[in-house]
Amino acid sequence: MAVRALRPTIRPPGPGDARALEEAERECFPDPWPGHLFLAEVRAPGRFHRLALAPDGQLMAYLLGVWQYLDLHILKIATRPPWRRQGLARHLLVLAGEHVMEAGGESVTLEVRESNQAAIQLYRTLGYELKGRRPHYYGDGEDALIMTWRVPRSQ
Numbered sequence: 531m532a533v534r535a536l537r538p539t540i541r542p543p544g545p546g547d548a549r550a551l552e553e554a555e556r557e558c559f560p561d562p563w564p565g566h567l568f569l570a571e572v573r574a575p576g577r578f579h580r581l582a583l584a585p586d587g588q589l590m591a592y593l594l595g596v597w598q599y600l601d602l603h604i605l606k607i608a609t610r611p612p613w614r615r616q617g618l619a620r621h622l623l624v625l626a627g628e629h630v631m632e633a634g635g636e637s638v639t640l641e642v643r644e645s646n647q648a649a650i651q652l653y654r655t656l657g658y659e660l661k662g663r664r665p666h667y668y669g670d671g672e673d674a675l676i677m678t679w680r681v682p683r684s685q
Contacts, residue, residue, distance in 0.1 A: 541583070543572045551581075557611060571605070578602055582609075593623070643672055643674060644675055657679050659679075
């Protein structure tokens with residue numbers, strides 16, 4: 531099933547979404563952020579955050595990004611288990627790239643677990659390139675790969 535068939539509503543989160551984000555985070559990550567960080571994030575300026583919501587209002591996927599000069603740094607991107615492999619993360623990343631281009635930015639950067647081959651493959655298909663490594667980045671000691679997508683330049 532593709533994103534179009536899912537018919538998600540895409541919107542920025544508000545303070546009332548912090549609890550749903552915290553619940554989804556626990557489902558998606560072995561080292562989840564605590565709830566208070568989500569509340570702080572949705573209230574912070576200089577952010578690009580998007581939620582994908584099912585027609586019944588359930589949170590399906592989310593992307594949280596922060597501007598660092600001309601780079602949009604993806605802090606979190608996740609799809610809840612029932613909706614994985616249906617194009618939601620891809621859709622949110624494309625929206626982030628479009629936002630960067632519209633805002634005059636230069637790139638999107640993210641970290642990914644070295645073992646998360648499915649995510650790495652997705653990022654590569656979207657044009658992300660491996661730029662580096664953060665040793666022992668995650669709480670369990672696993673390294674993070676740094677991947678970056680650059681805005682295409684006109685020739």
